[in-house]
Amino acid sequence: MVNLKAKPYNLSEEDIKWVEETIANMTDEEKVGQLFWQLTGGITEDYLKELMEKYHLGGCRYNGMPGQMVLNQNRILQKYAKIPTFIACNPEQGGNGVCSDGTFVSSQVKIGATGKTDYAYKMGQISGAQIKATGCNMAFAPVVDITYNHECEEVLFRAYGNNPDLVADMGKAYMDGLHSTDGVFCCAKHFPGNGQDYRDAHISNNVNHFAHDKWMATYGKVYKNLIDNGLDAIMGGHIMMPTYMREIKPGIKDEEMLPATLCKEIMTGLLRDKLGFNGMVVTDASHMVGMTNRMTRKEMLPLAINA
Numbered sequence: 001m002v003n004l005k006a007k008p009y010n011l012s013e014e015d016i017k018w019v020e021e022t023i024a025n026m027t028d029e030e031k032v033g034q035l036f037w038q039l040t041g042g043i044t045e046d047y048l049k050e051l052m053e054k055y056h057l058g059g060c061r062y063n064g065m066p067g068q069m070v071l072n073q074n075r076i077l078q079k080y081a082k083i084p085t086f087i088a089c090n091p092e093q094g095g096n097g098v099c100s101d102g103t104f105v106s107s108q109v110k111i112g113a114t115g116k117t118d119y120a121y122k123m124g125q126i127s128g129a130q131i132k133a134t135g136c137n138m139a140f141a142p143v144v145d146i147t148y149n150h151e152c153e154e155v156l157f158r159a160y161g162n163n164p165d166l167v168a169d170m171g172k173a174y175m176d177g178l179h180s181t182d183g184v185f186c187c188a189k190h191f192p193g194n195g196q197d198y199r200d201a202h203i204s205n206n207v208n209h210f211a212h213d214k215w216m217a218t219y220g221k222v223y224k225n226l227i228d229n230g231l232d233a234i235m236g237g238h239i240m241m242p243t244y245m246r247e248i249k250p251g252i253k254d255e256e257m258l259p260a261t262l263c264k265e266i267m268t269g270l271l272r273d274k275l276g277f278n279g280m281v282v283t284d285a286s287h288m289v290g291m292t293n294r295m296t297r298k299e300m301l302p303l304a305i306n307a
Contacts, residue, residue, distance in 0.1 A: 002278050002279075003278055004016045004019060006278050007227075007230050007278060007279075008230050008231060008232045008278065008279045009278070009279075022083065029056060030056045030082070032056075033055050033056025033057055033058065034056060034057075034058035034083070035058060035305060036055070036057055036058060036059075037057065037058060037059035037060060037061060037086070037088070037282065038051060038055070038057050038059075038060050038061070039060070039061045039063070039285075040060050040061070040063055040073065040077075043063070043065070043069065043072070043073045043076075045076050048073065048076045048077055048080065049076070049080045051077070051080075052077060052080035052081045052082070052085070053080050053082075056082065056083075057081075057085060058083075058085065058086060059085055059086035059087065059088060059138070059282075060077055060085060060086070060087050060088070061087070061088045061089070061140075062087065062088065062089040062090070062098065062099070062134075062136060064099070064100050065099060065100055066099055066100050066101050067098070067099035067100075067101055067102065067130070067133065067134050069099075070098070070099045070134040070135065070136070071133070071134045071135045073135075074087050074134065074135030074136060075135060078135070086137060086138050086185075087135065087136045087137055087138065088136065088137075088138040088139070088140050088187065089131060089134075089136045089138070089139060089140065090139075090140050090141060091127035091130070091131065091139050091141050092108060092140075092141045092142065092143055092158055093105060093106060093107055093108070093123075094106070094123055094126055094127055094130075095126055095127055095129075095130035095131075097127070097141070098127065098130045098131050098134055098136060099130070099134055102130050102134075103126055103130060105122070105123040105126055105127075106119070106123065107157045107158070108142065108143055108157070108158055108159055108160050108170070109147075109156070109157045109158070109159060109160065109161065111123060111160065111170065112159070112160030112161035112166055112167070112170055113161070115166070117169050117170060117172075117173035118173070120142075120160070120170040120171075120173035120174040120177065121173040121174065121176055121177035122177060123174060123177065124142075124173065124174035124175060124176065124177025124178040124179075124180075125177035125178070125180050125181070126177075127139060127141065127177070127178060128177065128178040128179070128180060128181030128184045129181055131178075131181070131184050132181050132182075132183060132184055136184075137183055137184060137185060138184070138185045138186075138187055138232075138233065139178055139184065139185070139186055139187060140187050140189060140235060141174070141178075141186070141187070141188075141189070142160075142170070142171045142174040142175065142186075142188055142189075143155060143158040143159050143160075143188075143189055143190070144159070144160075144167055144168075144171040144188050144189070144193075144222050144223070144226065145158070145159040145167075145189075145190060145193055145194040145195040146159060146161075146162055146163075146164055146167050146193060146195045146218060146219060146222070147159045147161060147162045147195045148162055148195050148196050149195060149196050149197065149198055151198035152194065152195050152196065152197060152198055153198075153200065154194060154200040154201065154202070154206075155190075155194045155195055159194075159195060162195075164217070164218040164219070164221050164222055165221075167222050168221055168222045168225040168226075169225075171188060171222060171225070171226055172225055172226060172229055174186075175188070175226060175229065175230075175231060176229075179230070185232040185233060186231060186232050186233065187232065187233035187234065187235050187280070187282065188223070188226055188231055188233075188234055188235070189234070189235035189237065189284065190235055190236070190237030190239065190284055191223065191234050191235065191236050191237055191239075191260060191267075191271060192208055192215065192219055192236075192237070192239060192241055192260050192266055192270065192271075193208050193210075193215070193218075193219035193222075193237075193239065194206065194208070194237055194239060196208055196209055196210075197239075201237060201238040201239065201259075201284070201288050201289070201290030201291075202288045202289065202290070203288075203289050204289055204290065205238075205240065205259075205289075205290055205293070206237070206238060206239045206240065206259070206290050207239065207240050207241075207242060208239050208240070208241050208244075209242070209243050210241075210243060210244065211243045211244060211247060212244055212247055212248075215241075215244060220274075220275065223271075223275055223277075224275055227275055227276065227277050227279075231277075231279060232279050232280060233279050233280035233281065233282060234271065234277060234279065234280075234281055234282075235281075235282050235283070235284055236260050236261045236266075236267055236271075236281060236282070236283050236284060237259070237260055237261065237284050237290075238259040238260070238261050238283075238284055238288050238290030238291040239259055239260050239290070240257045240258065240259050240260070240263075241260065241263075241266060242254070242257050244266075244270075245257060245263075245265065245266075248265060248269070249265070258294060258303075259290050259291055259294070260307075261283040261284065261286075261291055261304050261307065262291065262294060262300065262303045262304055262307055263307055264306060264307045266307075267281060267307045268307065283304055286300070286301070286304070291304075
């Protein structure tokens, strides 16, 4: 169980009482619904009302619409949400990842190339302001992958660079800028770290080859820096860790390797237990092939939740 008194929640006894009483009064269907996020497929009030009242969603993700339309959608979602819902967006490059008329700032690789964390902070600050203005409340950003392979097109322009210290500093600066707007939460991605495999997890398997010690000195260092400084949430990626898994489970077969989003040894053992992360964990999109090619959806979803 998470510690609601500790970072990133820092809840008072009164707040914790509300959480516990709210959960105690939820039906099983409501509890299941809270585990899922939906990319909304429409913006009519009847459709959005059904999402909230029938499926009890814990979160939704934005659509690329003008800001006023995003705001209208989000007002409707919250109107029918029994429990205030998370509404996420993808402001990796600024407010254009919040709404179609939002402010584009820069790709992360260009910000990283300047070496100036002030620029990452400002991008987070601009993103946070436009997130709140549209009624969203969570950023699926920053991307804190490390580009060790220039053929990794999935994150080549989306990551700050190939230096773990630079990525750690830039990621924290972006998060601090985002947090300068009250009520906006930060979800870094893609744990345990993209940037080595030339393949794209949207359409194929993806692998992080580092062993434990090298991972802790690189990707682990980046995530620990964010966690220690109040990171709210982490997005698990559909990324396998074969070298690491062979270290902790000698004899594991290739066909038994699972992406992090389905692997308890990574999402609980490494992220929760080793790095001490106490915040929210979400998966990357569950229709991506790096996840769906392993098993049927009815097998996959419970495994992801248990992981």
